[in-house]
Amino acid sequence: MLRRLVERAAVALLLAAAGGCGGGVALPELSPSAVGDTAGLLARGAYIVRDAAVCGGCHAADPGHAPDGDLSGGLEFKDWRLGTIRAFNLTPDSATGIGGWSEAAIVRAIRTGVHANGGVLAPVMPYAWFNGMSERDAWAVARYLESRPAVHHPVKDSHSLFYLLGKPFIRPVTRPAAAAPPAGPTAEYGRYLANHVAICVDCHTPRGGLRSTPKLDRLFAGSASPPRDFPANPANLTPDSATGIGRWGEDEFLRTLRTGVNPRGDTLNPFMPWRELRRMSDDDLRAIYRYLRTIPPIRNEVPRRKAAGG
Numbered sequence: 001m002l003r004r005l006v007e008r009a010a011v012a013l014l015l016a017a018a019g020g021c022g023g024g025v026a027l028p029e030l031s032p033s034a035v036g037d038t039a040g041l042l043a044r045g046a047y048i049v050r051d052a053a054v055c056g057g058c059h060a061a062d063p064g065h066a067p068d069g070d071l072s073g074g075l076e077f078k079d080w081r082l083g084t085i086r087a088f089n090l091t092p093d094s095a096t097g098i099g100g101w102s103e104a105a106i107v108r109a110i111r112t113g114v115h116a117n118g119g120v121l122a123p124v125m126p127y128a129w130f131n132g133m134s135e136r137d138a139w140a141v142a143r144y145l146e147s148r149p150a151v152h153h154p155v156k157d158s159h160s161l162f163y164l165l166g167k168p169f170i171r172p173v174t175r176p177a178a179a180a181p182p183a184g185p186t187a188e189y190g191r192y193l194a195n196h197v198a199i200c201v202d203c204h205t206p207r208g209g210l211r212s213t214p215k216l217d218r219l220f221a222g223s224a225s226p227p228r229d230f231p232a233n234p235a236n237l238t239p240d241s242a243t244g245i246g247r248w249g250e251d252e253f254l255r256t257l258r259t260g261v262n263p264r265g266d267t268l269n270p271f272m273p274w275r276e277l278r279r280m281s282d283d284d285l286r287a288i289y290r291y292l293r294t295i296p297p298i299r300n301e302v303p304r305r306k307a308a309g310g
């Protein structure tokens with residue numbers, strides 16, 4: 001599983017080649033008056049990290065087999081544009097993890113891509129999508145990460161010259177934070193989850209061009225030619241009746257996410273993180289389904305790979 005996300009992410013590196021650096025992105029003010037009620041913050045954070053965003057798919061020590069394990073860093077992204085970049089150790093170890101980071105610094109990193117030291121993270125870290133996460137949800141994530149045991153595990157990058165030359169031009173994502181829509185089985189809340197929390201959109205939207213930017217006019221259209229390290233083709237989730245999930249009822253959608261078996265009887269490759277996503281609540285999965293019904297249908301045949309190994 002290591003390196004399967006490489007190309008998708010590596011190429012995103014070139015997204016941002018137009019000046020600026022992380023300096024100047026203020027730390028968010030985290031207080032109940034600024035962000036909202038802190039009740040249940042830790043449980044909310046665990047839910048987002050483990051069941052929805054599945055941060056362990058990149059940050060766990062063994063992301064392919066044990067995304068629920070310690071988030072002590074592991075997945076390696078290797079590409080001529082990047083050199084080697086690894087998903088960092090997110091445990092509160094002060095020497096090798098984020099032990100020295102304030103919660104506000106963690107929130108800023110997730111939402112904008114700014115490192116605690118003021119530098120900007122490689123866009124391999126999907127902060128372009130996480131930017132839409134509310135500060136309260138990102139705060140919950142920070143609270144959860146800091147509650148975990150510290151694991152001493154140095155994670156080393158080795159950047160290519162190309163990356164080092166381009167790095168000063170990577171820009172943080174500075175759109176201001178908005179509150180999450182009210183939770184419930186609505187398309188509006190589903191959009192928030194699918195695009196900014198569980199980031200289904202990140203895998204299911206095709207990319208193109210030299211910089212492999214997501215094609216925003218083809219949201220959720222899937223891809224028959226994903227980055228070469230993807231072990232399966234991300235399915236078309238638009239409501240197209242022939243090539244998408246237009247004929248699926250809501251219950252079929254839920255059953256697919258819960259069992260990893262789609263209505264045609266195919267077992268989904270676990271690269272599609274259904275084993276973690278199945279822990280999402282009924283309401284949240286319904287919300288995502290209802291949102292997916294509202295996006296434009298796109299006819300795009302995405303053949304399943306036979307030897308997907310799920």
Ligand code: HEC
Pocket residue numbers: 005009048049053054055057058059077085086087088089090097098106109110115116120121122123124125126141157
């Ligand atoms: C697609 C893979 C991927 C996913 C999913 C992902 N990350 Fe990351 N993340 C990375 C990579 C790679 C880096 C290192 C970027 C760099 O070297 O500039 C990183 C860096 C970070 C950093 C900065 C840490 C440091 O020491 O600099 C934080 C904080 C972080 N991620 C939090 C999260 C959280 C929380 C989630 C889930 C909500 C998450 N990430 C999901 C790939 C990912």
Ligand code: HEC
Pocket residue numbers: 194198199200201202203204232233234235236237245253256257262266267268269271272273277288304305308310
């Ligand atoms: C890490 C990338 C990734 C993420 C994140 C992801 N998916 Fe997937 N998804 C895939 C891939 C790849 C497939 C195809 C699996 C196969 O062919 O075995 C897939 C298949 C599916 C299918 C089955 C479609 C069909 O026609 O059989 C559904 C439904 C689905 N994903 C929904 C979601 C939802 C909802 C989310 C977010 C909550 C999500 N996915 C997040 C990669 C991803």
